[in-house]
Amino acid sequence: MQDIVIAAISKLLAAKKQPNVALVKANLSQPVPMPVIIDVLARFKQNPSDFEKNAAEQTTKPTVQTAHSQSQLDRIEAKLDKLLSLLENK
Structure with missing residues (x-):
């Protein structure tokens, strides 16, 4: 499930958008529990460089x-x- 959220965050980063809970939830390919979204988003805010690599691959x-x-x-x-x-x- 976390992979789905990571993919959504990477997609937003590739589109030059700042990820937040609402944008991530709107870009999910399938339903994900809110605590998972919040957890992955918190990890992104702590270390955005890991997610930026995924954003480059996402393009x-x-x-x-x-x-x-x-x-x-x-x-x-x-x-x-x-x-x-x-x-x-x-």
């Missing part, structure tokens, strides 16, 4: 994730086309 990750998502979307579309052609033949 390169979206292109990889987008390529993976596009590949997955292409496979889903191919399967859907095949199903539609099977239904049309019946």
